[in-house]
Amino acid sequence: MDGGASYNPRTVEEVFRDFKGRRAAMIKALTTDVEEFYKQCDPGTWFLFLFFKWRIYCWLHGFNLDKKTNSIIRCLSRFYSWYLCLVLDAQNVTELIKTLITEKENLCLYGYPSEQWEVNLPAEEVPPELPEPALGINFARDGMQEKDWLSLVAVHSDAWLLAVAFYFGARFGFDKADRKRLFNMINDLPTIFEVVTGATKKQTKEKSSVSNHSSNKSKSNSKRGSESQPKYSKAAASKDEVEDGMEDEDDEEHGETLCGACGENYAADEFWICCDICEKWFHGKCVKITPARAEHIKQYKCPSCSNKRARP
Known part of the structure; x- marks a missing residue:
């Protein structure tokens, strides 16, 4: 294990940066790299x-x-x-x-501050230097549906991230104010479970349908329709809207949209793309899609939807 033993954050900001790196790594394992993660969690014969x-x-x-x-x-x-x-x-x-x-032993999913993930055996030293993630995630793989198994791993990953963050807090003597500040910073981010299951998308989807309904109403009036702008839109999906600038009201709605890969909030100056299958939004950089390339894609599938196949 080369992720946590050699790196010890000492301030609230450093611990939070460590948390974000590990979180991004585990989200990557459970979303964009899910096919490789599934293979590495082979329970054996x-x-x-x-x-x-x-x-x-x-x-x-x-x-x-x-x-x-x-x-x-x-x-x-x-x-x-x-x-x-x-x-x-x-x-x-x-x-x-x-x-x-x-052939196979109890495997764990590790996330490192460098945003790299690894499926490996638990640490040999007792007690370990850092809290250990859930053991034996590979043995549960073939006993349940893939989405349920990924959700289970996500829940345990959230618990492990909190354990590691507050382990550093205890080790370096964070006081009540520091611990509260660290928790609030962590709590502002969606959990891995919410990102993997798409729970954070439900409210955004509902707001989208409401705004689309109001947009259709305005279009029925030809005069007002030509003047009005869609209430819910993606700056990443339209260059014209980026150039014209977004209103404060639009920015607030966009800010609630989260990337399906990294879980970060929407920003007006970033290119985003929506999966036509699962309807999740992604940073272009997270799924390696540029605006120029997106213009030639008729139907976009995110890495997770592209890799989905029937499991035995």
Whole structure:
């Protein structure tokens, strides 16, 4: 682990900067880099061995299982037997079983101040220098739907970020005022869970529909329609609006829009693009899309929607 051990922020601003870097890294893992993150959280094949062992145990002890359970266990055991046949030429059974059992251990998702993320084993030293993130996120992966699993990892990631931030606060003697200021700075940002699940988009979406309705009303009057401007619009989606300047009222509404990748607030001087599938907005720089390139895209899909595929 090379993210937290060598870097110790000492002021409220430094701790908050550390928090933002780690948060951005974990959001990246759960959104733009979700395909790679999913692969790295492979739980391994150890569960096949456990099912095989369970079937033998039930048979030896004469347990009567219902037809459905028996059928599931039989299929899994048969699959496991086929798996053994394929690899027996490469290694003996003892080595194979040892590999299956120890193939994967409890993995954690780490976010570093450099905005880099890593899936790795927990720290070996006890107690660890920094609070540890949730263990075994890989083992829950195949037991639930992907979106639910990502939400679960996001919740634990939020808890870990707070633990690390206030660990630094305690270590360097932050007083009541410093702790309160740090919390308020953190609380102004949406949680990883809110970014991953899109919870922060609901209010923005509702306001968008209301403003679109009022815009349609104004268009019915040809005279007023030519003079009025849309109440809810994206400066990033229209160069003309950027050049003409946005009103204070527009800026307030835009400020509530959050990037689906980094979770940061909207700014009038930045290029944004909306995914036509999930309807989330993204900084152009976060998804590597420039205004010139956006003009040639008929339907834009964000990295998360592009990487979605059926999971086994």
